[in-house]
Amino acid sequence: MSNLEFERITVLPMDEYNQRLVANVHPENWVNPQPAECYDLVVIGAGTAGLVVAAGAAGLGLGLKVALIEKHLMGGDCLNVGCVPSKALIRSSRVVGEIGKAKNLGVNISQNYDVDFATVMARLRKIRAGISHHDSAARFKNLGVDVFLGSGKFASNNTIAVDGQILKFKKAVIATGARAVKPEIRGIEEAGFLTNENVFSLIQKPDKLAVIGGGPIGCELAQAFRRLGCEVTLFHKGSHILNKEDREAAEILQKVFSDEGIRLVLNCQLEEVVTVTEGKRLYFSANGNRDSVTVNEILVGAGRAPNVEGLNLEAVGVEYDKKHGVKVNDYLQTTNPNIYAAGDICMNWKFTHAADAAARIVIKNTLFSPFGLGRSQLSKLVIPWVTYTDPEIAHLGMYAEAAEKMGLEVATIKIDFNHVDRAITDSEELGFLKIYHKKGTDEIIGATIVASHAGEMISELTTAIVHKIGLSKLSNVIHPYPTQAEAIKKAADAYRRTLLTPRTKRLLKFLTKFS
Numbered sequence: 341m342s343n344l345e346f347e348r349i350t351v352l353p354m355d356e357y358n359q360r361l362v363a364n365v366h367p368e369n370w371v372n373p374q375p376a377e378c379y380d381l382v383v384i385g386a387g388t389a390g391l392v393v394a395a396g397a398a399g400l401g402l403g404l405k406v407a408l409i410e411k412h413l414m415g416g417d418c419l420n421v422g423c424v425p426s427k428a429l430i431r432s433s434r435v436v437g438e439i440g441k442a443k444n445l446g447v448n449i450s451q452n453y454d455v456d457f458a459t460v461m462a463r464l465r466k467i468r469a470g471i472s473h474h475d476s477a478a479r480f481k482n483l484g485v486d487v488f489l490g491s492g493k494f495a496s497n498n499t500i501a502v503d504g505q506i507l508k509f510k511k512a513v514i515a516t517g518a519r520a521v522k523p524e525i526r527g528i529e530e531a532g533f534l535t536n537e538n539v540f541s542l543i544q545k546p547d548k549l550a551v552i553g554g555g556p557i558g559c560e561l562a563q564a565f566r567r568l569g570c571e572v573t574l575f576h577k578g579s580h581i582l583n584k585e586d587r588e589a590a591e592i593l594q595k596v597f598s599d600e601g602i603r604l605v606l607n608c609q610l611e612e613v614v615t616v617t618e619g620k621r622l623y624f625s626a627n628g629n630r631d632s633v634t635v636n637e638i639l640v641g642a643g644r645a646p647n648v649e650g651l652n653l654e655a656v657g658v659e660y661d662k663k664h665g666v667k668v669n670d671y672l673q674t675t676n677p678n679i680y681a682a683g684d685i686c687m688n689w690k691f692t693h694a695a696d697a698a699a700r701i702v703i704k705n706t707l708f709s710p711f712g713l714g715r716s717q718l719s720k721l722v723i724p725w726v727t728y729t730d731p732e733i734a735h736l737g738m739y740a741e742a743a744e745k746m747g748l749e750v751a752t753i754k755i756d757f758n759h760v761d762r763a764i765t766d767s768e769e770l771g772f773l774k775i776y777h778k779k780g781t782d783e784i785i786g787a788t789i790v791a792s793h794a795g796e797m798i799s800e801l802t803t804a805i806v807h808k809i810g811l812s813k814l815s816n817v818i819h820p821y822p823t824q825a826e827a828i829k830k831a832a833d834a835y836r837r838t839l840l841t842p843r844t845k846r847l848l849k850f851l852t853k854f855s
């Protein structure tokens with residue numbers, strides 16, 4: 341047993357909740373086990389991808405020897421500095437959004453309501469601590485996984501060094517995730533900035549906040565902080581926020597952001613950050629104009645960089661690049677056939693559910709595909725995603741333009757939520773559902789939903805694509821009235837109506853005469 345390089349980790353503020361979090365995911369009294377003679381699998385990184393691989397392999401009850409190495413907090417980004425804290429924060433901010441809509445719903449709420457920022461953040465920490473036992477070192481030990489806390493690094497083609505010990509493996513999995521990219525803006529380092537790694541440690545509300553990057557992180561957090569009472573300026577390089585999404589969807593959100601008082605600076609070039617008595621001053625140009633804004637804090641959500649450093653990948657022939665991460669084939673195998681990768685370290689889809697799905701592929705391909713038979717492929721996955729703004733934007737599959745570029749003829753059915761009764765009764769008409777299908781057939785190839793609860797609706801369409809359920813069959817599915825998911829049935833019915841040619845209409849009319 342050893343504990344040579346144990347690093348005591350603090351997550352600020354070190355209150356009872358963060359102490360409970362750390363006690364679960366990086367316990368101070370942890371002693372690394374004596375390594376087994378040889379592991380079937382050694383996994384580096386205990387974020388979603390690593391945890392799912394380790395739990396999946398060890399939990400099968402087949403006596404497989406599995407080791408899991410984590411240098412910081414088990415649970416990775418999702419639990420500690422990603423999905424969980426951001427969604428807890430968004431939940432509080434949604435209440436403020438509801439208050440904003442209350443008057444229109446006939447409920448007068450005193451304008452003196454107060455956001456207790458410290459309590460919002462304490463709730464976030466409490467929720468995170470409460471969930472953390474699931475990803476804890478103790479739980480994984482009980483599942484039969486040898487948990488090593490320390491930094492993992494390849495020592496040779498079949499060994500990994502951690503905490504002064506050597507772990508011999510048959511197969512290894514790199515699941516080291518990604519981190520926030522530091523933007524190249526003069527003076528920003530000296531002025532200091534927040535990223536997802538420390539923004540959830542705030543205990544005091546920054547009165548004025550600059551958010552750099554209009555991707556999912558920037559958009560979700562800009563709206564949340566604005567609703568919690570910060571003055572927010574959102575800087576984005578592109579001509580519309582969420583530039584991977586449907587422009588029309590992004591434009592709806594932009595309008596909401598402006599109405600809620602977020603200052604949105606598009607097509608911008610941030611030039612310099614200077615520390616002044618009032619705070620941090622950002623100089624920028626946008627659409628030919630130069631300007632500046634002074635804030636208390638800067639939050640950066642400008643993309644992710646894969647954690648490839650320090651793994652000694654060169655020594656084991658694992659190719660990578662610093663932008664896209666570890667190079668993998670469709671089976672998630674790296675350029676070293678005994679080493680696989682999963683999650684943010686190697687994938688364009690940087691989502692928890694994508695990391696989870698990739699981990700399952702890795703379990704199958706490393707352990708249950710002798711001679712490469714029956715391997716699962718990454719390209720076969722259908723991965724939906726949701727940006728949890730209000731309204732939410734959910735997407736799945738191909739966009740119409742991308743499909744057309746590939747030579748597919750595509751038709752789009754669009755249902756605006758102002759035609760969906762439940763959206764009307766709830767004053768949530770803003771948004772739409774678009775379903776893209778192959779022209780001339782009912783095969784769905786993609787969908788975008790902009791709606792208050794778009795994330796809860798997209799899975800029906802994911803099921804349809806995965807199980808090849810076309811629009812005709814969806815039209816036979818009874819949707820409870822009134823629900824916003826009825827939009828899907830409306831779209832399916834709209835497709836069915838396109839099949840009504842003058843000839844079929846004549847035939848139907850003829851049938852009515854004998855019925």
Ligand SMILES: Cc1cc2nc3c(=O)[nH]c(=O)nc-3n(C[C@H](O)[C@H](O)[C@H](O)COP(=O)(O)OP(=O)(O)OC[C@H]3O[C@@H](n4cnc5c(N)ncnc54)[C@H](O)[C@@H]3O)c2cc1C
Pocket residue numbers: 384385386387388389390409410411412413414415416417418419421422423424426427490491492493515516517518536557647650651682683684685689690691692693694695728
């Ligand atoms: C603010 C924010 C909000 C998000 N919200 C969502 C959301 O709502 N829904 C969603 O699906 N996704 C969301 N994501 C994305 C999601 O968090 C990631 O896609 C997911 O965590 C990736 O999991 P992973 O296992 O690949 O990597 P990570 O979670 O990054 O885990 C990698 C782990 O490897 C460890 N590690 C790195 N190097 C070493 C080493 N040498 N030795 C040992 N350990 C090492 C790290 O410490 C880390 O714990 C969000 C991300 C952020 C930042």
Ligand SMILES: NC(=O)c1ccc[n+]([C@@H]2O[C@H](COP(=O)([O-])OP(=O)(O)OC[C@H]3O[C@@H](n4cnc5c(N)ncnc54)[C@H](O)[C@@H]3O)[C@@H](O)[C@H]2O)c1
Pocket residue numbers: 523524552553554555556557558560575576577578582583608610641642643644689690691725726727728
């Ligand atoms: N709800 C979710 O599922 C969720 C939420 C948050 C994050 N995530 C995941 O995390 C990933 C990273 O999120 P992200 O928002 O950091 O990255 P991103 O790459 O998706 O978006 C960042 C945006 O910032 C812009 N940008 C970069 N530098 C800039 C600068 N100097 N000035 C102005 N704009 C600049 C880029 O053009 C880009 O569009 C996402 O792609 C997503 O996979 C998912």
